[in-house]
Amino acid sequence: MGALGHLASGPGFWPTASMTEFSAHHLVDLFRLFALRLAEARIDLGALDGAIGDADHGNSMAEGFAAVVRATLAAPQDLPGPLMAVAARSFLSAVGATTGPLYASALQAGSRRLGERASFGPEDVAALVGAFADGIAHRGNARPGDKTMMDVWFPAARAVAEAARSGASPLEQLRQAERAAAEGREATRAMIAAVGRAARLGPRSLGHVDPGAASAAILISALREWLEAQVGDPPMGRIG
Numbered sequence: 315m316g317a318l319g320h321l322a323s324g325p326g327f328w329p330t331a332s333m334t335e336f337s338a339h340h341l342v343d344l345f346r347l348f349a350l351r352l353a354e355a356r357i358d359l360g361a362l363d364g365a366i367g368d369a370d371h372g373n374s375m376a377e378g379f380a381a382v383v384r385a386t387l388a389a390p391q392d393l394p395g396p397l398m399a400v401a402a403r404s405f406l407s408a409v410g411a412t413t414g415p416l417y418a419s420a421l422q423a424g425s426r427r428l429g430e431r432a433s434f435g436p437e438d439v440a441a442l443v444g445a446f447a448d449g450i451a452h453r454g455n456a457r458p459g460d461k462t463m464m465d466v467w468f469p470a471a472r473a474v475a476e477a478a479r480s481g482a483s484p485l486e487q488l489r490q491a492e493r494a495a496a497e498g499r500e501a502t503r504a505m506i507a508a509v510g511r512a513a514r515l516g517p518r519s520l521g522h523v524d525p526g527a528a529s530a531a532i533l534i535s536a537l538r539e540w541l542e543a544q545v546g547d548p549p550m551g552r553i554g
């Protein structure tokens with residue numbers, strides 16, 4: 315790279331992969347994909363919840379993210395971080411019960427991660443997994459093994475952190491998170507619910523996938539799907 319080497323580190327000068335930047339518009343697009351994938355899973359999530367809860371989880375998640383899309387489309391806000399705070403508030407007003415505050419807290423943590431910057435990058439998209447996990451952990455009282463959404467968010471966040479440490483691209487970090495999320499979702503089958511409505515079933519909750527774990531895995535897959543559509547596979551030999 316020689317004499318140009320020092321210039322390559324300057325922002326906005328050298329065409330590196332990390333220059334891919336997303337705006338508030340992209341964030342609404344991501345929320346649209348969340349809403350779409352959850353709408354497609356609405357019946358299945360309701361059936362999972364029907365087995366161990368009150369069958370409302372599919373409706374809660376699909377309607378919650380539909381409300382997020384409506385609110386963020388209408389919001390006069392072109393900073394991604396504050397727009398995600400709009401998403402948090404709209405999810406909270408649309409969804410009651412346990413799920414509303416948990417994902418509102420997740421989105422609020424995502425908003426803090428994006429801060430007041432005008433744009434965000436692929437690494438921020440991957441880092442949303444950890445931010446959401448932190449936000450949910452901060453609000454909820456479930457621990458790993460309690461058969462909740464945390465049994466997906468914790469291992470997925472750990473997978474992102476480990477992949478990032480080993481130098482994996484943001485897309486690869488999300489692929490690892492998606493694998494960890496799928497394993498975490500399946501692992502809830504062998505767990506006895508310790509918190510929430512399903513805890514009343516005791517051992518009868520065994521053998522059922524937790525609906526919150528299933529919807530968490532859908533969100534993580536959607537993050538991967540969305541980033542993949544934006545950046546694709548890094549071409550061989552790209553600088554940066």
Ligand SMILES: [Mg+2]
Pocket residue numbers: 363367368369370371
């Ligand atoms: Mg329910």
